[in-house]
Amino acid sequence: MKRRFSKVIGTGGIGVGMFFLTDDNRTLGRSESRLVTLSDARDYCKLHIVFHYISTLLAPEAEVFPVGCVGADSAGERLIGEMRRAGMNTTYISKVTDYPTAVSVCLQYPDKEGCNFTASNGAGSAVTPDYIMTCLQRINPGPEAIVAAIPEVSMESRLELLRFGREKGSFCVLSVAAGEAGQLKELGMLRYCDLLAVNLEEAQAISGANGNAQGTALGLYEYAKRFNPEIRVLVTCGKDGAYAFDSSGMEFISAIPAAVVNTTGAGDAFLGGTIAALALGYPFLKGHSDSRLGETALASAPELGALCAGMAVESPDSIAMQVTPEALKKRIEAENWNTKCWFAGYDSGEGR
Secondary structure, three states: OOOOOOEEEEEOOOEEEEEEEOOOOOOOOOOOOOOOEEOOOOEEOHHHHHHHHHHHHHOOOOEEEEEEEEEOOHHHHHHHHHHHHOOOOOOOEEEEOOOOOEEEEEEEOOOOOEEEEEOOOOHHHHOOHHHHHHHHHHHOOOOOEEEEEOOOOOHHHHHHHHHHHHHHOOEEEEOOOHHHHHHHHHHOHHHHOOEEEEEHHHHHHHHOOOOOHHHHHHHHHHHHOOOOOOOEEEEEOHHHOEEEEEOOEEEEEOOOOOOOOOOOOHHHHHHHHHHHHHHHOOOOOOOOOOOOOOOOOEOOHHHHHHHHHHHHOOOOOOOOOOOOHHHHHHHHHHHOOOEOOOEOOEOOOOOO
């Protein structure tokens, strides 16, 4: 398998977080006060989560460049250290004095789902379009690079990254929050996007589709390809799997069997695994929809994403540090899944 991309560059949120656990499955009301338990689990912001999986699966063979800002504080110093130890090149993470490191709070319900709040006045505010341009000019991406625009920095800054990447021939990835659907359209961001990766709620917000999961995912793809006929679309649906689309068709990717501890960060793990597999040269679609993962040989990029996400929900933290190439290999062997070629550290002796 020939490696397709040797650089992955992205911007998005970098910050620390905390989990509060509620024993009540009712959605928190607008004026409600509720006693909750502070967990000792660790939460992180989105760029760090996505890029942890990319770097763990690719470094040191590929260069992984997170672009962002943290505060000139102990939290920022700790995060940079963690990212560096995961194999990332942290040259383009700046420490700023005008803002603190971003803070995220997650309220987790008994069914392990949760809602997140991330401070908009954290160091991500310093990630301006000019900052993005300066960093990208130094990194100098080209056709050998994937650029990824991840939430928790401004849409304008993410657009600058996509524009620069498109101009240089890079493969451009975009993820957006549901509340950003309007800006996505106003800024015309899909024109610069090769892969749009969102969850079901985000897909509904962008396309206006409101049917079942497959219908909503298809509605988003039909909408997105108006702006780029060759766009790829990935819609994750939690425990109900995911749908992947490109100009050749649609595939369903089943979730893996998992003992769910925490779903926060699972979608980011899915995206990180998918990007890593694309960098390794795996196809976006393999030509077959499996009713369960591993029904046919594992061969597509979103299947690696599904593996990462399935193992991520088994961790109390929003980054599952136990997900490594070696751990993925063991999981593949334990589930007795087939694979046609080298896949996430697994060498079957074929197709390499």
